[in-house]
Amino acid sequence: MHIHREGYIIILITAVFLLAFNVVGYLYWFPNTVTMLLSLIVSLLVFGLIVQFFRVPHRTLTRHERQVIAPADGTVVVIEETNEGEYFKSPRRQVSIFMSPLNVHVNFNPVSGTVRYFKYFPGKYLVAWHPKSSTENERTTIVLQLANGVEVLLRQIAGAVARRIVWYVKEGQTVEQGTELGFIKFGSRIDVFLPLDAEVKVSIGEKTKGGVTVLAELAD
Incomplete structure (x- = not known):
């Protein structure tokens, strides 16, 4: 460590x-x-x-081209089909991880690919599990495109305690699965938006380890 x-x-x-x-x-x-x-x-x-x-902590990272790895330590609080209105503007499978102040707060790239979209939004500091935190809180939106063209969207979201989001990626950059994406200080949340045909491998209430836990498996 x-x-x-x-x-x-x-x-x-x-x-x-x-x-x-x-x-x-x-x-x-x-x-x-x-x-x-x-x-x-x-x-x-x-x-x-x-x-x-x-x-x-020192970890043996999970790496697989068809698997989406958890971008953070925390607890799975949302698994649902929802309309992602900022980038895709179409239905996606959303998986959200809540990070308490006691969790490791490093964020990991869940897949290998190219950063196709990045945007930072200043905003409110609602509690991270509030339904509107995804669209009203301070946040970043990051879209990673895999080699086969599939895109995965991540949203770093500040919470009531977290007041600083840090990111280490920019548009056009190539990233590897398991490398550092960023850091959120003192409690927060990450939303992951997947294709509808992705098979989610976690359940509500499950604890995740960033860079290790398999969040979902992408279709061929």
Whole structure:
């Protein structure tokens, strides 16, 4: 396991703040050893939570040209046929993954292909499971086209806590399955829009591992 680069500055700022807080507390605020000890314990817990949020575990990634791999760790909260109105403007199979603050928050490219479309939208910060979060929250839309012409759309969505979406792709770029797509800080959601003939391999409530769990299998 290692710490993601998106966390370096936040972890450093947190460490400096907590250290300063406890030093000042020791000198001026805390009346006894018990209070000081409690402050240290709480500070360590807060620091530990921040560090674990930016963790990147070592994994054996799943790679298969017909399989769509989960782009994130989390819980499957939506599997439905819906009309995707931004890019396809036609029915697609939607699979959505909710990422809690305790999940690994690296996002992975679910397939190998070319980035055919990318757009960033500023927006609201509704809770990530809200039905309108897909169209009203801060978000990105990324379309990956496989070698056979099939297109898969991903939407990174900020939640009520997440206030920063990071992406590492651009239109025209070629990406490989399992490489880093981006990062969403502090809780969020990813929607994946698949062809209607794709066979979904997960179920509602199932836990996914980004880069590992098979989300769906594409038709020949």
